[in-house]
Amino acid sequence: MKKTDALIIGAGPTGLFTAHQLKLIGLDCEIVDNLDKIGGQCIELYPDKPIYDIPAVPECTGEELTNNLLNQLKPFDVKFHLSERVEEVKKEDNNWLVKTSGGNSFLTPNVIIAGGVGSFEPRKFSPKECEKFENKSLFYSVKDKNIFKGKTVSIFGGGDSALDWAIELSKESNVNLIHRRDEFRGAQATVDKMQALVKDGKINLFTKYQMANVYGEKTLESIDIKHDNDEIKNLKTEYVLGFFGLIMQLGPIANWGLNLNKKTIEVDTEKFETNQKGIYAVGDICNYPGKLKLILSGFHEGALAARACFKLARPNEKYRFEFTTTSTNLLKRLGKKE
Amino acid sequence: MAKITYITSDNQTHTVEVQNGLTVMEGAVQNDIPGIDADCGGGMACATCHVYVKDDWFNKIPKKEDGEDDMLDMAFEPKTNSRLSCQIIVSDELDGLEVNIPSKQA
Numbered sequence: 001m002k003k004t005d006a007l008i009i010g011a012g013p014t015g016l017f018t019a020h021q022l023k024l025i026g027l028d029c030e031i032v033d034n035l036d037k038i039g040g041q042c043i044e045l046y047p048d049k050p051i052y053d054i055p056a057v058p059e060c061t062g063e064e065l066t067n068n069l070l071n072q073l074k075p076f077d078v079k080f081h082l083s084e085r086v087e088e089v090k091k092e093d094n095n096w097l098v099k100t101s102g103g104n105s106f107l108t109p110n111v112i113i114a115g116g117v118g119s120f121e122p123r124k125f126s127p128k129e130c131e132k133f134e135n136k137s138l139f140y141s142v143k144d145k146n147i148f149k150g151k152t153v154s155i156f157g158g159g160d161s162a163l164d165w166a167i168e169l170s171k172e173s174n175v176n177l178i179h180r181r182d183e184f185r186g187a188q189a190t191v192d193k194m195q196a197l198v199k200d201g202k203i204n205l206f207t208k209y210q211m212a213n214v215y216g217e218k219t220l221e222s223i224d225i226k227h228d229n230d231e232i233k234n235l236k237t238e239y240v241l242g243f244f245g246l247i248m249q250l251g252p253i254a255n256w257g258l259n260l261n262k263k264t265i266e267v268d269t270e271k272f273e274t275n276q277k278g279i280y281a282v283g284d285i286c287n288y289p290g291k292l293k294l295i296l297s298g299f300h301e302g303a304l305a306a307r308a309c310f311k312l313a314r315p316n317e318k319y320r321f322e323f324t325t326t327s328t329n330l331l332k333r334l335g336k337k338e
Numbered sequence: 339m340a341k342i343t344y345i346t347s348d349n350q351t352h353t354v355e356v357q358n359g360l361t362v363m364e365g366a367v368q369n370d371i372p373g374i375d376a377d378c379g380g381g382m383a384c385a386t387c388h389v390y391v392k393d394d395w396f397n398k399i400p401k402k403e404d405g406e407d408d409m410l411d412m413a414f415e416p417k418t419n420s421r422l423s424c425q426i427i428v429s430d431e432l433d434g435l436e437v438n439i440p441s442k443q444a
Contacts, residue, residue, distance in 0.1 A: 045383040117377045123444055126415045158411045180416055185408035210415075228418055245412040247386070247444040248377050263375075293379055 004030050005313035006110035006306075007098055009086050012040020014283030014298030015114035016069040021306035023076035024330060027313050031078060032100055034085040034119035039066035041116050041284075044246060055296055065295070075335040085119050089256045089279070094312075096278060109312040112305055113274075113281040114298070117263060119251045123244035125156070125211045130240075137220035138240040148173045148239055154223060156211060157243035160186040163194050165241060170202040176235055178206045178225055209233065214240070253285075261287050271308035272301045278312055280305040340433040344371045344389075347441035356428045362437060363387040363424035373439035380424040382406060386444060387423040388413040389437040399426055399435070414442045 006022050008015045011033035022029045037043055042051075042062030050059050060068070084102035089111060091097075098106040122140035124130065130138055148169050154176040155166045163186040166177045177194070184191045197203045212226035222236045250263050259266040259275045264287035267273060272280045282305050283298035291297070310319040324330045331337040342365055343353045356365030366374040366387075375386035382405055391399065396419045406425050410416045423437065 045378060046381070123412055180411060181407065183407065185411060
């Protein structure tokens with residue numbers, strides 16, 4: 001079990017700047033994020049799209065913003081736990097006991113939820129029957145490509161993940177590639193490569209088709225795919241892969257006894273604390289009168305929540321407000337003074 | 339101003355007046371019409387404001403721009419008349435528009 005002054009859920013821009021504020025005022029913190037990389041929506045949804053409303057930054061992309069925030073965190077030692085989702089938050093005396101899907105547990109007086117619109121999860125096939133085969137013969141990501149050797153694999157999707165895997169697996173498997181339209185959104189070079197493999201008979205391409213049904217007892221035996229004109233085709237297949245990108249789900253946060261409003265968490269505007277003492281929500285996931293879902297609002301909310309954390313993490317000390325321009329304390333923490 | 343009818347998957351109809359310049363997504367969210375999540379807030383980045391546009395209207399409203407079909411690839415049960423409602427901007431010409439909301443957004 002790890003002890004920390006504050007645990008941040010979410011490594012998006014708000015979570016990163018909140019970590020900066022906590023470290024600056026002398027608290028330690030760790031960050032958990034369900035994605036395998038740092039940056040949240042900025043990296044997952046719009047890494048290349050320019051943002052024009054970050055104060056004093058006339059223009060930057062989601063990726064640049066993330067890198068700048070990481071640079072700003074460089075003087076500090078912040079531990080990240082990526083590809084882990086927080087599953088449980090439980091009261092234990094004056095602390096919160098937090099457990100993640102990766103088997104980590106934390107004991108902390110402060111939990112700051114900077115979770116955007118929730119955690120990113122793969123988008124799934126719509127027929128309910130697909131659940132029966134999930135993680136057995138039907139997957140939304142590839143962990144071990146060797147299981148597909150010599151088998152028939154049906155891959156759904158039109159982006160780079162679907163195309164890359166279709167190309168890779170066509171070397172040693174029988175590959176069907178199924179997509180809802182004729183255009184592919186993957187990189188042109190990848191699309192060309194796939195088309196060449198289709199010509200050589202290495203990939204069977206079905207466009208304007210979508211998943212309609214799955215069949216099999218214990219293991220998957222075949223699937224029905226349905227054309228835009230309602231025609232149905234049955235394909236014998238041992239495995240199915242679906243690549244439809246990620247969706248944000250509130251997930252386990254809904255079970256922590258917090259006051260929710262649609263997919264957001266109600267907070268006060270002094271500490272950005274929820275109805276549970278020591279649990280805060282900042283950034284897109286919090287809600288209060290006048291809330292603006294802007295990155296700049298997340299920075300403000302994180303700065304205030306960090307100050308509130310100080311009281312619970314250092315009950316016997318008094319928090320003193322200081323400026324980075326003049327405070328020897330802060331400059332030492334930033335590594336600018338011996 | 340345009341009267342827009344949103345039909346949910348359980349066949350409830352909601353007809354509301356939406357101001358010109360707003361999107362069909364905003365019209366739904368501001369009027370608490372269920373079934374449109376709009377997680378990304380209208381940035382064409384999430385495909386959770388997916389609607390089906392009635393055939394006679396589909397060809398009348400402004401066409402999809404680059405990127406919308408890419409996002410629709412990820413929508414729940416996309417069809418040939420699928421649109422992202424955050425990309426349909428309301429004008430007088432859209433008076434009477436009917437859209438169907440899918441049973442789920444993801």
